[in-house]
Amino acid sequence: MKFSLFLLSAGLCSAFSLTAAPDPYIGYLYPAGGRQGEKIRVLIGGQNLSVLTGGIVSGSGVTIEKLQVVKFFPAPAGNQRRYLVQRLIAVEDGKKPPAVPEDTDGWREHPWWDRIESLPQLERTLIARDLCVPKNALQASPSIRQMAIAEIAIAPDALPGRRELRLIRSGRGNQAVTLPLPFFVDTAPQVKEAPYTMPRRPLPPPNRLEQIPATFNGQIMPGETDTVEIPLRQNQDYTFILTGRALRPFLGDAVPGHFQPILRLLTPEGEEAAFADDYLVHPDPVMFFRAPADGLYRMEIRDNLYRGREDFVYRLQVLPGTVPPERGLPAQTLLPETEASSPAAAGLLPFPGMIRGVLTRPGETATFRFSGHKGEKVVLEVQARRFGSPLDSRLTLIAPDGRTVAENDDVQEPLLVDEYTQHLDSGITCELPQTGEYRILLTDTEGRGGKDYFYRLRIDRPRPDFQVYLVGSGLNLTRNTPRKVRFLIVRREGFSGPIRLIIPERFLKISGTPVIPADCKEWSAEILPGTAASNTPRAVELFAEGEIAGKTVRHSVIPADEFIQAFAHTHLLTAGNLFTAVRNSSKKKK
Secondary structure (H helix, E strand, O other), X not given: OEEEEOOOOOOOOOOOEOOOOOOOEEEEEEOOEEEOOOEXXXXXXXXXXXXXXXXXXXXXXXXXXXXXXXXXXXXXXXXXXXXXXXXXXXXHHOOOOOOOOOOOOOOXXXXXXXXXXXXXXXXXXXXXXXXXXXXXXXXXXXHHOEEEEEEEEEOOOOOOEEEEEEEEEXXXXXXXXXXOEEEEEEOOOEEEOOOOOOOOOOXXXXXXXXXXXXXXXXXXXOOOEEEEEEEEOOOOEEEEEEEOHHHOOOOOOOOOOOOOEEEEEEOOOOOEEEEEOOEOOEOOOEEEEEOOOOEEEEEEEEEOOOOOOOOOEEEEEEEEXXXXXXOOOOOOOOOOEEEOOOHHHHOEOOOOEEEEEEOOOOOOEEEEEEEEOOOXXXXXXXXXXXXXXXXXXXXXXXXXXXXEEEEEOOOXXXXXXXXXXXXXXXXXXXXXXXXEEEEEEEEEOOOOOOOOOEEEEEEEXXXXXXXXXXXXXXEEEEOOEOEEEEEEEEEEOOOOOOEEEEOOOOOEEEOOOOEEOOXXXXXXXXXXXXXXXXXXXXXEOOEEEEEEOOEEEEEEOEEEEEEEEOOOEEEEEEOOOEEEEEEOOOOEOO
């Protein structure tokens, strides 16, 4: 884990008291990734970003070297606005700045306005947008109104893939750490969309990728359609993978509650060649395309409803060949696994056991047999949609005498965790009514099928278990002042016992006995910093223990942040680590 801490400024405190500032929040990163061996500048939108000192990026090889908060722009007077626009135009055209008007009464001040000519492109773009884009209070989101700019160094040997980025605030008792956002390390070249163009100015050259593979980074603003030109070769296969909704899966103040990106590929002649608005059950689109001829094709990227705002950030990966995104069933060691297409699956399956297969044809019904005894409890569980399969399964259990014992379409999960919002996996838990050979029928509720309709079917006895989630992956604590936190408990297949929390008391202390009562599914507790807790954010791991069948079972407590989707549904997004930051308690000055 790397820490990058840089002091920017100290917040001014009241002459009479020291009060902790509200916790900072980050809502987007643009771009949301970079290439190995490069230094990039990332625009960050959020709230309560007034005093930031650095950041944390999970893994090694990615370091936040510098961080600056963007000061709010005041509203300039009419003649001052015109003068600032003229200075921006002069910079673009390589000309001398215009003379300052004689009448400057009422002119406002901003630290960037005095040095427009020496500012980097990003800062000038932010000034131009503020001066030229009309403000729309209905479209504005307070949660991303503030901005900061991070300079991030990515080592040449940094492992590619998804990371988590958090920002840190410290100074004068206001230590805090934000929730995480995804940040990606790539091996391919990175291209950003052209910066904002002021009205009545010549448009910049079109966005273009000079080589493949490459990643194109963009932001969809209100009503905007981004385009990028891509050179393709005849009879070559290409894959276009857009990551947009996955960067910020749930928006509490938008309907629908997430970015809905689409891809539309046009031929060199301007005809539509391909279209994609999703991939299987995932809202982010993936497009597979074989070019019919050499040429410069044009990809359009927009929101399906023509919405847009600063946190509609996306990454478009352009890859040679057919490269499906990594989807499918993760490895498991719970039970021995049998392939549905193997000869062994045609006979009696082991009980307990796992069957793994694909409903390859529309209307197909997979049939499996196992032997059971009267009074035995059996658990049948389909694992498909939760791992990205489009299968909407239905299970039916048939007794030896041909009667239907039970059937099920969907099992409602107790919590909405991560991006899995459709509880369409089926399951049956029941007591077998007689001894003999039972049949299991597995099909898709809509009669669909295909190579992507993969599944895993568990045939088992009940396995009582539990999982504990801590709501909040960044706990900002105050010395000597308890903070109330919530734990959410998922109990499975009959487990109802108490759960003991194992907390590293050097870093965290909990008021009272750290035991979640039996049958409890939501539990609150007050916590305090431990004696070894420091102001520097620290990763802390908690565990939960329960007694199951006379044995102690221990699981890690999973930190998760709570999000609202479209003003209504609450979801948990799990994080890789739990971070704590400790600030000094408020004190009255004498």
